[in-house]
Amino acid sequence: MKLINSFGPNPRLVRMFMAEKGIELPTEELDLLAGENRKPPYTDKNPGGQMPALQLDDGTVIAETAAICEYLEETQPSPTLIGSNARERAVGRMWQRRVELNITENIYNGFRYAEGLGLFKDRMYCIPEAADGLKAKGKTSWRGSTA
Ligand SMILES: N[C@@H](CCC(=O)N[C@@H](CS)C(=O)NCC(=O)O)C(=O)O
Numbered sequence: 001m002k003l004i005n006s007f008g009p010n011p012r013l014v015r016m017f018m019a020e021k022g023i024e025l026p027t028e029e030l031d032l033l034a035g036e037n038r039k040p041p042y043t044d045k046n047p048g049g050q051m052p053a054l055q056l057d058d059g060t061v062i063a064e065t066a067a068i069c070e071y072l073e074e075t076q077p078s079p080t081l082i083g084s085n086a087r088e089r090a091v092g093r094m095w096q097r098r099v100e101l102n103i104t105e106n107i108y109n110g111f112r113y114a115e116g117l118g119l120f121k122d123r124m125y126c127i128p129e130a131a132d133g134l135k136a137k138g139k140t141s142w143r144g145s146t147a
Contacts, residue, residue: 001025004042004053006032010065011052017069021076028055038123049123066096106138
């Protein structure tokens, strides 16, 4: 099993999760700024082209930071990071979705469509006119408003 790793907050989150669990894995480093993650051979493994990904020994590639952490939690339960019973896990997943859907996705996309436009315009569908609204939404959503 190896972590396909790069610069950026999502790979860092997985590395922090692994560190808390005491998991050490070989890594394959991709140059995100050069766009190595947006072309084969990486996109053959993860068509979404984003980082990080976990490649299992049977060749399965798991992308999406939350899915990677859940896999590591299930395969190495101790120490427990996501919750030790159904109620704790559900509360953790509830907050994870709230933070991702209401705050971080808005802030990431606000950045990608403005300051990051030069880097992202050829990588993904960008909506520059939405940048200010997404940043404002990301800043207010922590109060619990999903409007
Ligand atoms: N939904 C994905 C988002 C991953 C993501 O946004 N990764 C960033 C790095 S933090 C990335 O690959 N950026 C470069 C790109 O999109 O080309 C996840 O949760 O893993």
